[in-house]
Amino acid sequence: MTNTSPEPCQSSDKPYHHGDLRRQILDEAARLLKEEGEAGLSMRKLAQNLGVSRTAPYHHFTDKQALLCGVAEEGFRRLREVVRTPPYVKGAEISEASVRVFVRRYVQFSIDNAEYYELMFGARLWKSQQLSDSLKTEAHDAFKVYIEQIRAWQQSISNSNIDALRFAQVSWSTLHGMSRLLIDGIYLDVSAINVMSDTAAKMFWQQLYLPA
Amino acid sequence: MTNTSPEPCQSSDKPYHHGDLRRQILDEAARLLKEEGEAGLSMRKLAQNLGVSRTAPYHHFTDKQALLCGVAEEGFRRLREVVRTPPYVKGAEISEASVRVFVRRYVQFSIDNAEYYELMFGARLWKSQQLSDSLKTEAHDAFKVYIEQIRAWQQSISNSNIDALRFAQVSWSTLHGMSRLLIDGIYLDVSAINVMSDTAAKMFWQQLYLPA
DNA sequence: GATCAATATAGACAGTGTCAAGATTGCTTG
DNA sequence: CAAGCAATCTTGACACTGTCTATATTGATC
DSSP states (O other): OOOOOOOSSOOSSOOSSOSSHHHHHHHHHHHHHHHHTGGGOOHHHHHHHTTSOTTGGGGTOSSHHHHHHHHHHHHHHHHHHHHHOOSSOTTSOOOHHHHHHHHHHHHHHHHHTHHHHHHHTOHHHHTSSOOOHHHHHHHHHHHHHHHHHHHHHHHHSTTOOOOHHHHHHHHHHHHHHHHHHHHTTSSOOGGGHHHHHHHHHHHHHHHHTOOO | OOOOOOOSSOOSSOOSSOSSHHHHHHHHHHHHHHHHTGGGOOHHHHHHHTTSOTTGGGGTOSSHHHHHHHHHHHHHHHHHHHHHOOSSOTTSOOOHHHHHHHHHHHHHHHHHTHHHHHHHTOHHHHTSSOOOHHHHHHHHHHHHHHHHHHHHHHHHSTTOOOOHHHHHHHHHHHHHHHHHHHHTTSSOOGGGHHHHHHHHHHHHHHHHTOOO
């Protein structure tokens, strides 16, 4: 995140070619997003903070949109790791407690990386019709991993009768909805996060145990 | 929505005082939002479309933010009506079918009024720290009505053991999450809306029936 | 060492929100 | 009915935005 990389050719004056600009742009964009919100992230300010001309970033990202895609992509990579690391052992029975941990972790991620999350799932990105292919696959992969999780849970319960895909969609909706309501400042009662998460986990758990 | 109101004083030239501007601003804002999205809604274009100077709207709304609050407020009034009109008779038993109708109606509302919904629940509004009091109460009322619904459902089931507030929060999260994923263009499979809604309804229903 | 593509730059344009100062109007009060 | 006042509308201006074009500098390649 912090970019203290020494300039490749450290002449007294700034070198004409930056060398590491693309990486630094992504980092600074994430920083700006975190500190000042989406409204505070502008191409010009970005360039200025990096000590570079206003149009320099356009040689690494065709658009502001493309830049946002780049940032969001990194967010999805992080999210996938969160989803992929459940507290259960493959093949073993899962417990309600493990579902609880899973839910809490998802929500916690969305809160800790609120700006990322907002960008990743914002209409700005998905309705733009020019979101990069790499972003699309990255996001798709994240959801695929999620479905795999559900499927593993389901298989660990012998008599479960749920449709894994449908359940994945709906449960993800719940997680996403909670996260957004919290992030966007609609549910202000942050102290209730854990209770809400546990309530959701309980609901999921009972759903998983639906007998045939 | 349509404003075909005849001008109060219809002289040949435009009258200096518009007379009905505030109302027309709100309508045109909603229209612009619907047709061109949030990016296409600017104070200047708004004024131009209404044949009025760029700063005229500022005499009716201190801010662009204030205008958005005004539009969102109307959205919440509509939403409240959707939530308030369930297909059940007070005191009578509810059925899974009635829950299904309820879920479908909520999601349908969010899709039909996508731009409203996006505005109503956007971080832009809720994090601004200057959202109007009337908006706050309007939104609060909508959620209160929702809780009342849950409570009524609960009471119609004799042996229900759920915490109405918690369940309201989580189930609303599910509805909100589904709506946003659909609206924001992340779930592109619109044909699956009804199946997803029904899956969610089933989950709610089973949760409501939690025995003590 | 010349050439070329990659990378950086300044200049310009249309668009934005919004502040300040002045013009026009309708309502109120003497 | 006239005066005045507050509400409403206007033009002008400022700083800011994304992004296009044309130009300059560089590192790598033949």
